Amino acid sequence: MNNEEFKKPYNPIEHEDAIYKKWEESGFFNPDVCIEKGITNKNADYFSIVLPPPNATGTLHIGHTFETTIQDSITRYQRMSGKKTLWVPGTDHAATATHAKVEKMIQKEEGKNRHDLGKEEFVKRVEKFVEESRGTIQKQLRKIGSSLDWSREAFTLDEKRNLVIKTIFKRMYDDGLIYRAYKVVNWDPKGQTTISDDEVEHEERKAIMYTFKYSPDFPIAISTTRPETKVGDTAVAVHPDDERYKKYIGQTFEIEDFAGEKLSIKIIADESVDPEFGTGALGVTPAHSQIDWEIAQRHNLPLKQVINEYARMFVESSLLKDKKTTEARDVVAQWLREKKLMEKEEEISQNISIADRSKGIVEPLPKLQWFINVSKEFIYPFDTLPYIKKGEKVTLKKLMLSVVESKSINITPDRFEKVYINWIENLRDWCISRQIWYGHRIPVWYKGEKIYCGAEEPKEDGWTQDEDTLDTWFSSGTWTFSTLGWPEKTEDLKNYHPTTLMCPGYELIFFWVARMILMTTYAVGQIPFKNVYFHGIVRDTKGRKFSKSLDNGIDPIDVINQYGTDALRMALTVGIGPGNDSKFDFAKVKAYKNFANKIWNASRFVLEQISDIFEVSKMPFDISRLNEEDKKIVGEFKNVIIDITNDMENYRFYLAAEKIYHYFWHTFADIIIEDCKNRIKENQEADSAKQLLYYLLKEQLKLLHPFMPFITEKIWSLLPDSKGLLMIEKWPKY
RNA sequence: GGACGAUUAGCUCAGCUGGUUAGAGCGUGCGAUUCACAUUCGCAAGGCCACUGGUUCAAAUCCAGUAUCGUCCACCA
Numbered sequence: 077m078n079n080e081e082f083k084k085p086y087n088p089i090e091h092e093d094a095i096y097k098k099w100e101e102s103g104f105f106n107p108d109v110c111i112e113k114g115i116t117n118k119n120a121d122y123f124s125i126v127l128p129p130p131n132a133t134g135t136l137h138i139g140h141t142f143e144t145t146i147q148d149s150i151t152r153y154q155r156m157s158g159k160k161t162l163w164v165p166g167t168d169h170a171a172t173a174t175h176a177k178v179e180k181m182i183q184k185e186e187g188k189n190r191h192d193l194g195k196e197e198f199v200k201r202v203e204k205f206v207e208e209s210r211g212t213i214q215k216q217l218r219k220i221g222s223s224l225d226w227s228r229e230a231f232t233l234d235e236k237r238n239l240v241i242k243t244i245f246k247r248m249y250d251d252g253l254i255y256r257a258y259k260v261v262n263w264d265p266k267g268q269t270t271i272s273d274d275e276v277e278h279e280e281r282k283a284i285m286y287t288f289k290y291s292p293d294f295p296i297a298i299s300t301t302r303p304e305t306k307v308g309d310t311a312v313a314v315h316p317d318d319e320r321y322k323k324y325i326g327q328t329f330e331i332e333d334f335a336g337e338k339l340s341i342k343i344i345a346d347e348s349v350d351p352e353f354g355t356g357a358l359g360v361t362p363a364h365s366q367i368d369w370e371i372a373q374r375h376n377l378p379l380k381q382v383i384n385e386y387a388r389m390f391v392e393s394s395l396l397k398d399k400k401t402t403e404a405r406d407v408v409a410q411w412l413r414e415k416k417l418m419e420k421e422e423e424i425s426q427n428i429s430i431a432d433r434s435k436g437i438v439e440p441l442p443k444l445q446w447f448i449n450v451s452k453e454f455i456y457p458f459d460t461l462p463y464i465k466k467g468e469k470v471t472l473k474k475l476m477l478s479v480v481e482s483k484s485i486n487i488t489p490d491r492f493e494k495v496y497i498n499w500i501e502n503l504r505d506w507c508i509s510r511q512i513w514y515g516h517r518i519p520v521w522y523k524g525e526k527i528y529c530g531a532e533e534p535k536e537d538g539w540t541q542d543e544d545t546l547d548t549w550f551s552s553g554t555w556t557f558s559t560l561g562w563p564e565k566t567e568d569l570k571n572y573h574p575t576t577l578m579c580p581g582y583e584l585i586f587f588w589v590a591r592m593i594l595m596t597t598y599a600v601g602q603i604p605f606k607n608v609y610f611h612g613i614v615r616d617t618k619g620r621k622f623s624k625s626l627d628n629g630i631d632p633i634d635v636i637n638q639y640g641t642d643a644l645r646m647a648l649t650v651g652i653g654p655g656n657d658s659k660f661d662f663a664k665v666k667a668y669k670n671f672a673n674k675i676w677n678a679s680r681f682v683l684e685q686i687s688d689i690f691e692v693s694k695m696p697f698d699i700s701r702l703n704e705e706d707k708k709i710v711g712e713f714k715n716v717i718i719d720i721t722n723d724m725e726n727y728r729f730y731l732a733a734e735k736i737y738h739y740f741w742h743t744f745a746d747i748i749i750e751d752c753k754n755r756i757k758e759n760q761e762a763d764s765a766k767q768l769l770y771y772l773l774k775e776q777l778k779l780l781h782p783f784m785p786f787i788t789e790k791i792w793s794l795l796p797d798s799k800g801l802l803m804i805e806k807w808p809k810y
Numbered sequence: 811g812g813a814c815g816a817u818u819a820g821c822u823c824a825g826c827u828g829g830u831u832a833g834a835g836c837g838u839g840c841g842a843u844u845c846a847c848a849u850u851c852g853c854a855a856g857g858c859c860a861c862u863g864g865u866u867c868a869a870a871u872c873c874a875g876u877a878u879c880g881u882c883c884a885c886c887a
């Protein structure tokens with residue numbers, strides 16, 4: 077051995093950046109280059125993944141590292157297996173999250189809110205922030221060793237993607253699937269925007285259930301946890317068969333004074349009322365409750381809005397006017413007690429609705445918004461899906477459902493199929509308009525009573541564009557095909573779509589996976605991906621999620637600097653099955669750092685042992701020169717290859733990585749090297765021993781490469797007969 | 811209220827389609843080591859595989875139920 081580099085223990089930070097640079101400069105992350113240079117066969121199969129775009133709100137955390145590692149391992153494996161392999165990078169503008177983050181930053185640093193800056197300036201500031209974040213993210217993805225084709229990088233809010241969403245919006249609008257309507261939506265008073273049902277979280281909290289009558293003359297008592305909303309009541313609903321209340325149905329009661337407001341309450345019968353719950357009578361507040369809104373629609377009840385966008389009372393009553401809802405609640409309760417109308421107060425626990433981003437309490441409000449109708453029938457225009465014919469009547473819901481029910485998409489682990497189907501079955505129309513400034517503008521213009529929807533601005537004067545932006549998931553839903561060139565009929569789209577694999581966290585099954593299926597089956601007539609691999613959440617050693625409030629975050633770059641990327645990747649691969657959460661432990665990373673060093677030392681030792689055979693040019697390896705014992709070892713090793721290949725093909729990376737680890741250390745290093753060492757020393761069957769050692773080393777470097785790309789590439793470059801890069805070597809045959 | 815997951819060595823977890831003495835990492839104990847590696851090697855201790863039944867020649871693995879923990883979904887006012 078003449079290589080000084082090998083003398084010291086393996087030090088990852090000395091090598092990793094240089095190795096990544098070599099890979100990137102080679103151009104082999106781009107499948108076109110691999111085909112052009114004859115590395116990949118022209119007739120080979122395609123393999124494609126699109127990176128779940130990280131939010132451009134900051135830096136990557138350990139969870140991203142985990143997700144990226146899985147994808148890189150499979151991508152490297154597929155590339156080595158000879159497929160035309162494409163992994164597309166990108167970032168997500170993450171409208172709401174980014175908007176909130178930048179607004180908070182400006183508030184903190186300059187004491188200004190977005191209205192102080194104005195829309196144009198604010199959006200400019202967000203874009204500047206996003207540009208910086210994207211740079212950081214790109215650097216971090218390289219650090220992890222991601223073999224992404226940077227020449228195809230995309231962003232959810234660039235011009236190409238904007239054309240995509242405008243095109244789809246228009247088509248949906250023309251199909252009557254996108255509509256504008258005034259109805260009760262989830263309003264986030266803290267974020268000052270509407271949100272979809274999926275962005276609402278539920279948290280159990282204690283509350284008081286008040287039972288009371290509107291007035292001394294009112295015949296029926298009702299129960300509520302929100303008495304302040306009762307000034308907006310226009311009806312009391314009872315079950316049609318309820319003997320207690322039957323006689324009042326159809327009557328209207330005028331209440332002159334309810335906490336300073338005048339009410340007109342009609343008694344109505346509705347099947348949805350549970351006679352067993354509370355008093356069996358439900359005070360109907362059409363403007364501030366989803367169910368009540370629906371009841372009001374059925375009975376043609378008037379609507380009275382009593383709460384505004386800032387969660388303050390929007391009434392004339394001097395008792396309540398402009399008060400926060402929580403204060404108004406106490407005022408009304410006190411008023412009821414004083415008027416002797418309160419019959420019961422009991423503590424209960426109830427689910428309260430919270431906006432997932434802002435953590436503000438969601439206030440149902442009636443608003444004019446844009447929606448996607450998931451239940452409306454339309455004529456399906458494509459004949460490319462096997463289970464739905466061209467010209468058939470479908471709904472978006474049906475499209476989303478049939479893809480999974482027909483097993484057109486293979487879901488790993490399969491238990492998420494049920495979760496998905498259950499969600500679709502309960503799916504309601506999707507509110508897609510947001511009142512934030514950063515995002516894709518809704519491609520609709522108004523002129524008096526006229527409405528225009530289109531990808532291009534109307535030519536004549538006098539049109540004003542809708543002020544709202546689109547839910548960020550509307551654009552994320554197009555990710556697999558918008559990154560490949562749609563709506564143009566590109567080669568990429570033809571070759572790489574549907575993509576082979578998608579690798580999101582299971583928490584994105586509704587937000588994203590379902591929406592990709594919706595958008596892709598609707599717009600392209602294809603499934604977005606053939607396989608989904610749901611990964612779990614990386615937690616801290618106590619099993620808690622990483623969060624800013626707990627201050628338990630771990631910066632992957634720190635871990636990499638201390639232990640090396642390969643060690644971190646192994647720690648995030650071995651033993652972590654699909655859909656399972658894991659606990660991040662430095663001890664595990666350290667163990668794989670030791671493994672990296674083991675690989676380093678064993679490789680050096682093997683090269684020292686076999687150095688003479690190159691001098692007498694007895695290479696390349698020839699299995700016929702092995703003795704019977706060594707042939708048997710090769711046979712056993714082939715079984716390991718089969719096993720590992722099988723695991724890779726079936727998305728069991730956590731097993732494949734462990735198997736190669738175990739074989740290298742505890743079979744190859746502990747047993748085979750030790751054995752060969754003695755034979756070489758004593759010159760017994762030494763030639764066979766050397767052949768065996770070198771063959772096994774090289775083949776194992778290939779098997780290890782998808783998981784530990786840096787150290788294996790480095791060692792590969794030090795082999796006496798290596799020519800090109802390990803990343804484009806052929807996966808071992810068996 | 812529904813659905814799902816977990817329960818295996820002191821700790822963190824594997825165990826894929828049921829098949830010889832149930833595995834790994836870390837930790838613990840004893841020993842080795844001028845010979846690639848103290849980021850090493852060998853040996854050892856430590857497990858009614860949550861519980862109860864069932865299917866089977868055979869169950870940690872399949873089925874039913876129970877318990878505990880956890881996650882997701884749901885407009886009970």
